[in-house]
Amino acid sequence: MFAYVFDLMGEAVRAAHKKRFFLTHTTSHTTIGQVLAGMLGKLSPRFHLMGEAVWAAHKLEASAAVNAVQVGEHVQLMLDSMG
Numbered sequence: 001m002f003a004y005v006f007d008l009m010g011e012a013v014r015a016a017h018k019k020r021f022f023l024t025h026t027t028s029h030t031t032i033g034q035v036l037a038g039m040l041g042k043l044s045p046r047f048h049l050m051g052e053a054v055w056a057a058h059k060l061e062a063s064a065a066v067n068a069v070q071v072g073e074h075v076q077l078m079l080d081s082m083g
Helices: 002-018 052-062 073-082
Strands: 027-030 036-040 046-050 068-071
Touching: 027 052, 068 073
Parallel strands: 027 068
Antiparallel strands: 036 046
């Protein structure tokens, strides 16, 4: 999972470099959990995600470390159990 994230980040940096746009900082957040997804609004409907996993992702983003990968508590427990 992390190899995929780092490969994706590397591709973004290479693409930005080719276009003479330099990406200085990247972060990645991973969390899992149940969410409620759906369209809300009558006049201007928009797609929304709600739930504990969304809140956890927002919390990870707020405490983002530069050039790092952050994982939520549930993901960390899964990784620890895998060895």
